[in-house]
Amino acid sequence: MVNPSKSGQKRKFEDKGKQVASKSKKPHLESNGATKSTEKKRSRPVTAVLDNESSHSDSDGDASELDDDEDEWSDVEMEDGDTGSAPSTGQVKNPNAAKESHKAQKALYEQRKAAKPHSDLLVEAKRVWSLARAKNIPTAERQKHVKDLMSVIRGKVKDIVFKHDASRIVQTIVKYGGQKERDEVASELKGKFRELAQNKYSKFLVTKLIRFCPTYRQSVLLEFQPQVLRLLLHREATSVLADAFELYANAYERSILLREFYGKEATLFTMTTGSNEEKEKAKKGLAGILEGVDVERKRRVLSSLKENLTTIFNNPDKGAITHAIVHRALWEYLNALNGLPEEAEQEKLRREMFEICQDVLAEMVHTRDGSRVVREFLAYGTAKDRKQILKVLKPHIERMCLDDEAQNVLFTALDVTDDTKLLSKSLVSEIVDAAPRLYTTVQGRRSLLYLVIPRSRRHFTPAQIASLSETDPIRAKTSKKDNSSRESEVRKAASEGLVDWIKESGGVLVRDPGASLVVGEVMLYAEGWESKSDATSTLLEAISKPYPSDADPHPMDLAHTSRLYKTLLQGGHFNRKTESIDTAEVGNWDTAKFAVRFVDTVGKEVVTAVCTKGERNGTFVVAELCEALVRGGDEVKEGRRTLKAWFDKGVRKIVESGEARGKSVLLEKLSAL
Numbered sequence: 060m061v062n063p064s065k066s067g068q069k070r071k072f073e074d075k076g077k078q079v080a081s082k083s084k085k086p087h088l089e090s091n092g093a094t095k096s097t098e099k100k101r102s103r104p105v106t107a108v109l110d111n112e113s114s115h116s117d118s119d120g121d122a123s124e125l126d127d128d129e130d131e132w133s134d135v136e137m138e139d140g141d142t143g144s145a146p147s148t149g150q151v152k153n154p155n156a157a158k159e160s161h162k163a164q165k166a167l168y169e170q171r172k173a174a175k176p177h178s179d180l181l182v183e184a185k186r187v188w189s190l191a192r193a194k195n196i197p198t199a200e201r202q203k204h205v206k207d208l209m210s211v212i213r214g215k216v217k218d219i220v221f222k223h224d225a226s227r228i229v230q231t232i233v234k235y236g237g238q239k240e241r242d243e244v245a246s247e248l249k250g251k252f253r254e255l256a257q258n259k260y261s262k263f264l265v266t267k268l269i270r271f272c273p274t275y276r277q278s279v280l281l282e283f284q285p286q287v288l289r290l291l292l293h294r295e296a297t298s299v300l301a302d303a304f305e306l307y308a309n310a311y312e313r314s315i316l317l318r319e320f321y322g323k324e325a326t327l328f329t330m331t332t333g334s335n336e337e338k339e340k341a342k343k344g345l346a347g348i349l350e351g352v353d354v355e356r357k358r359r360v361l362s363s364l365k366e367n368l369t370t371i372f373n374n375p376d377k378g379a380i381t382h383a384i385v386h387r388a389l390w391e392y393l394n395a396l397n398g399l400p401e402e403a404e405q406e407k408l409r410r411e412m413f414e415i416c417q418d419v420l421a422e423m424v425h426t427r428d429g430s431r432v433v434r435e436f437l438a439y440g441t442a443k444d445r446k447q448i449l450k451v452l453k454p455h456i457e458r459m460c461l462d463d464e465a466q467n468v469l470f471t472a473l474d475v476t477d478d479t480k481l482l483s484k485s486l487v488s489e490i491v492d493a494a495p496r497l498y499t500t501v502q503g504r505r506s507l508l509y510l511v512i513p514r515s516r517r518h519f520t521p522a523q524i525a526s527l528s529e530t531d532p533i534r535a536k537t538s539k540k541d542n543s544s545r546e547s548e549v550r551k552a553a554s555e556g557l558v559d560w561i562k563e564s565g566g567v568l569v570r571d572p573g574a575s576l577v578v579g580e581v582m583l584y585a586e587g588w589e590s591k592s593d594a595t596s597t598l599l600e601a602i603s604k605p606y607p608s609d610a611d612p613h614p615m616d617l618a619h620t621s622r623l624y625k626t627l628l629q630g631g632h633f634n635r636k637t638e639s640i641d642t643a644e645v646g647n648w649d650t651a652k653f654a655v656r657f658v659d660t661v662g663k664e665v666v667t668a669v670c671t672k673g674e675r676n677g678t679f680v681v682a683e684l685c686e687a688l689v690r691g692g693d694e695v696k697e698g699r700r701t702l703k704a705w706f707d708k709g710v711r712k713i714v715e716s717g718e719a720r721g722k723s724v725l726l727e728k729l730s731a732l
Contacts, residue, residue: 099306102425104381105458105465177219184211184219188228191235205236209243216247226260233267244268245275252282256296269303280308280315287319288367291379304384305426310342313387317344320388322363324356345391354400361399364392365412372416380422386429389416393435409439417447421455424465431529434471438533445476449485456489460497460506467523470509471530473549477540483552491556495564498574507577510553511584511646513546517632518576550645554585558594565597572619579623583631583643588652595653598624599660606665607673615669615677627653628683651691654684655698663705671710675719682721685728703732 191204209232212219219225233241245268248255252268255261269276283290283300290296304316318326325348340347345364349357368389371379379385392412396405413436416423420436423429437448449472452459459465469486476482490497490506497503508518514527534542561568561578568574578598582591602614602624614620626632630650631642658666666684669677688699706714706729714722 101301101305102383102462102464104422104425105455105462106421107381177215180211180215181219181222181225184208184225184228187211188231192231201235202237205232205240208232209236209240213243214247216244217251220248220251220255220261220264221258223260226258226264230264230267233264233271238271241268241271242274245272245279249275249278250282252279253286253290253296256283256290256299257293259295262295262299265299266302269299270307276303276307277312277315279303280312284315284318287316288370291371291382291385292374292377294377297377297379297382300384301382304382304387311338313384314341314344314347316384317388317391320364320367321345321348321360322367324363325360344387345395349395349398357395357398361392361395361408364388364395365408368392368412369415372419375419375422380419381425383426383428386423386426386432389423390428390432390435393432406439413440413444417444418451420448420451424452424455424459424468425462427464430464430467431526433468434530435533437468437471438475438530439537441537442478445472446478446481448472449476449481453485453489456486457493457496460490460493461500461502463502466502466506467526469506470513470527473509473513474527474542474545475530475534475538477538477545479540479545479548479552482549487549487552488556491553491560494557494560498568498571498577501573504573504577507557508580511550511557512580515580518580547645550584551586554581554587555590557581558585558591561594562597565594566601569598569601569614569620569623570617575619575623579626582627583648584646586646588647588649591648595656596660598627599657603661603665606668606677613669613673615680616674618676621676621680624657625680625683628657628680628687630687650687651695654687654691655695657684658688658698658701666702667705667710670719670722670725671713671717675717678714678719678721678725682725682728685725685732689728689731699732703729
């Protein structure tokens with residue numbers, strides 16, 4: 060029996076040796092752009108089950124994978140001395156029976172293997188492949204093995220690529236080889252791309268060729284083009300088309316894939332010869348096809364597009380509904396409706412399309428075009444339509460808050476829905492309840508901030524604001540409620556929950572850079588000063604502990620935290636253009652009352668210490684405290700007297716002799732008390 064203590068000592072010595080070895084200089088290893096960690100991935104539907112799998116698989120056979128041919132033999136092997144069944148009563152067991160059985164099985168396996176086409180070629184290819192796919196080898200060595208592997212299979216790629224093991228061999232060449240080897244593989248497979256995309260194993264090879272062989276990409280997509288709809292509904296090929304459209308194709312190449320959606324008439328009469336002018340027109344998609352055509356032909360093309368989209372939506376189990384290519388076709392259809400002469404016809408066709416896809420709208424919100432489609436339905440919809448859309452989206456609201464495109468759908472719902480009671484129950488409450496999980500990401504913080512300060516340039520990018528503004532002209536026609544009234548009612552519905560969250564967790568939130576932004580805006584803009592009283596106490600108690608702190612940094616030593624308190628004392632944010640404070644116009648935030656609470660809660664010891672001890676990071680905050688008390692006038696004169704008494708001549712002398720940033724500003728503000 061092994062002595063545990065000795066085993067443990069041995070492990071320690073081994074680990075120590077490993078540590079020493081790790082310090083030695085390592086050879087330069089390649090950093091290939093094709094590794095999984097750097098691959099682009101398709102946007103993930105908010106309805107998808109959360110797991111650790113990527114949006115598209117990779118089957119090129121890493122070093123940890125075993126040869127399936129070897130597995131095939133190992134599966135039939137049994138332990139020595141075990142024939143796989145219990146010995147019959149009264150029979151003498153033959154000790155050599157298992158070995159003889161193994162020999163017979165192995166001989167049969169070798170015969171079958173040798174009878175397969177290209178068996179010798181595959182044996183040699185696998186030998187070289189095992190060297191080429193090894194991990195942690197220098198680039199030059201890997202390139203040598205890849206070239207050797209290419210020389211083995213050259214001229215036979217089309218014959219072996221449909222085999223599950225050979226497909227991974229070819230993928231390794233495309234993944235790690237140079238452009239010459241990649242183009243050579245693509246050239247040999249020309250004419251077979253559609254068939255390869257429908258194969259369980261070789262579909263991954265097609266995706267890699269689309270990614271790594273831009274000169275052959277158009278050829279691959281043109282092979283797909285006549286049967287794009289069928290391939291989208293194919294179990295294996297659908298992911299190939301989705302990756303090609305969303306990740307790798309340019310505008311013209313996307314138009315090739317979209318062409319079949321427009322119907323046979325559009326396909327026959329819009330095939331380009333490749334001139335630059337025709338390519339530019341093709342890049343416009345459906346709008347380019349409908350340029351200059353008569354109304355009847357426009358109606359026929361739109362009818363074909365609608366029919367093809369209906370086919371996709373009637374097969375939700377195939378997974379194509381979540382793909383960006385479908386969302387683009389649907390967005391182009393809705394846009395093209397605006398070109399029809401009669402408004403009643405536009406509305407009729409838009410409603411028919413909404414009824415076709417209303418139950419699967421949650422499957423679309425994660426892409427740019429899908430998000431625009433749902434927002435269009437929200438903007439044009441009736442009160443009943445909007446209620447139905449919110450019902451479909453409600454189970455996925457938290458996931459949508461964390462997605463760049465999906466959250467825009469929620470923001471548009473807040474912008475256009477007149478029934479704010481419905482919004483409060485279906486949307487606002489869901490976002491507020493998820494606040495403890497949302498504030499950790501930029502997207503989550505935007506979702507919280509939109510409830511109290513929508514479309515603020517401080518927190519939302521110009522591109523996002525412009526995108527949200529696209530539905531404003533439609534809202535002016537379809538929504539009855541004034542925009543400012545709607546915003547006020549949404550803010551009021553969100554205020555109580557957000558303020559309660561700060562009251563419970565404010566001490567933790569002020570220490571987080573992102574959360575402190577949310578806390579500041581909620582305190583400034585949430586409805587009612589009285590309702591924020593308890594939250595104010597929580598925030599002030601967080602900085603009332605002794606300064607400087609022996610353990611964790613004191614909140615005043617955190618730049619984002621001190622900035623938060625400074626902003627609350629100012630009553631708004633500093634505007635660099637106007638060099639003044641943009642005070643909160645809503646929310647009834649009272650800087651004078653907050654200043655008095657600051658003096659009463661934080662106390663003399665901390666207020667003076669942040670200006671005279673440690674890193675002295677509180678000078679600007681105390682300067683704003685003085686300013687707030689001065690603005691408060693006679694109502695807070697007691698607070699001014701108290702603060703002035705704390706900073707007597709002795710304390711001011713310490714401040715003046717110190718090296719704190721902002722000491723001159725502080726002394727100036729103190730003199731005004």
